[in-house]
Structure formats: structure tokens, C-alpha cells
Amino acid sequence: MVEMLSPLLPVWRPGSHGNFADGVGVVLSETQPGSIVQAAAWHGEEKAVIAAIRTAAGLSLPDGAGGGIATEGKAAFGIAPGKFLLVSDDEGLADSLLQAIPINLGTVTDLSHGRIGLRVAGAKAEWVLAKFFAIDFSLPAFPLGSGIATNHHDIFAHIQRTGADRFDLYIFRSFARSFWTALCHASEEVGYEVR
Incomplete structure (x- = not known):
């Protein structure tokens, strides 16, 4: 690294x-932070992406722009309808989200760099x-x-x-x-x- x-x-x-x-x-x-990642859901797949974020990142997001959660070492919040910014002290969050969010549900963009x-x-x-x-x-x-x-x-x-x-x-x-x-x-x- x-x-x-x-x-x-x-x-x-x-x-x-x-x-x-x-x-x-x-x-x-x-x-x-080790990871700064944006996840975006295709129209109609917002709930599926929120569920995938919960599985991959361990963060339970409310549905809707602006809502969020902040814990020690991890945070996420809505930045627009169906779009979320996720932050983690650890590296590799983008890889975990890519595994959890298939292309038919939405996109994952690593913004860390x-x-x-x-x-x-x-x-x-x-x-x-x-x-x-x-x-x-x-x-x-x-x-x-x-x-x-x-x-x-x-x-x-x-x-x-x-x-x-x-x-x-x-x-x-x-x-x-x-x-x-x-x-x-x-x-x-x-x-x-x-x-």
C-alpha cells in the first residue's frame, strides 16, 4: 500500500x-478515512441498494435523501434520491460494496483517491x-x-x-x-x- x-x-x-x-x-x-465511496441505485432499486449497504457495510440507512447514520469508524448518508456517500476508517469498502451491489441494482464509485x-x-x-x-x-x-x-x-x-x-x-x-x-x-x- x-x-x-x-x-x-x-x-x-x-x-x-x-x-x-x-x-x-x-x-x-x-x-x-480509509474509504470514501458513492453508491447509486437505479430507479426503483433504492430499497435493494439500501439493503446491500446494510449487508456489506453494516450500516442501516433510512430511505431518502439526507438521512444517515454515523458510528465510530463508519458513516453513510443520502446525498440525493437513490445516492449515498459511505465512509469507513478501513480500506476496501468499495470492494465490499461492489460484491453486494450487482450492476442491475446500481453503481459503486470509489472516491477515496x-x-x-x-x-x-x-x-x-x-x-x-x-x-x-x-x-x-x-x-x-x-x-x-x-x-x-x-x-x-x-x-x-x-x-x-x-x-x-x-x-x-x-x-x-x-x-x-x-x-x-x-x-x-x-x-x-x-x-x-x-x-
Whole structure:
């Protein structure tokens, strides 16, 4: 296995930054999942693909876009009708899904090489993300496990709430450095820590 270098290395500055008058508002980090995979069902095969995901990945997804589940080490959420983003700490999730989802049910696309996982966590996580995305990030509107596919200018993002005050974002590796720099600037106001 060849270890992939993080595209954030040139702008990665561990430590505390920004305004700490009220403490650390957010913690920013790179999650480095082993697998990032998209599964898409053909029209009418959504329930069969959801069942295949349950079998192959051990994740019970609700039916419908936006619904999701986040556990330690694995997560999945709907990004559009019949389309799901799945993430695992372990490599090989795409191979497992390819075995479980035959071509007559849908498709499986391994995105691991082209995406990066970022985490925004802390009391001000919703505040910082709202600076980028016109989304209601409050817990009632964006419940635990749920996710969304959206964009900030030309930067496409998949976002999932993985904790009460924690969000995981998956963006194109080619935009990682630019988005990370903007995320750090947006976090200065509330004080942030890079881990």
C-alpha cells in the first residue's frame, strides 16, 4: 500500500490560532478515512441498494435523501434520491460494496483517491459552517447522522453531522488547500485549534 500525502501539508499549522477571549470555539482536523465511496441505485432499486449497504457495510440507512447514520469508524448518508456517500476508517469498502451491489441494482464509485475528509468540531461549529453554506445547521434542522451535498462557490462538499457539535466534510482533494485556508480564516473570530 502506498500512503497518500495530505494535500494540506503546505498550509497545515497545528496549534491554537485566532481569538481566544472565550476559549476555543472550534477544533479543525483532517479525518483521513480509509474509504470514501458513492453508491447509486437505479430507479426503483433504492430499497435493494439500501439493503446491500446494510449487508456489506453494516450500516442501516433510512430511505431518502439526507438521512444517515454515523458510528465510530463508519458513516453513510443520502446525498440525493437513490445516492449515498459511505465512509469507513478501513480500506476496501468499495470492494465490499461492489460484491453486494450487482450492476442491475446500481453503481459503486470509489472516491477515496479524489476526496479529503475534514472535521469541524466544537461549540461554534455551526456558526463557522454557516459562514460558508446557506444551510440551517441547528440540531433540530440537521440531526445527528444526516447529511447534505452542497457547495461553497466552486467547491463541492458533502457534509454530515457526526456528533452534537461535530461535522465531517468531504471535498475534492484539488480544492483542499484553498478550502482549508478559508476555513481557518473563518474560524479566527471564535478561536480555533488545529489537531
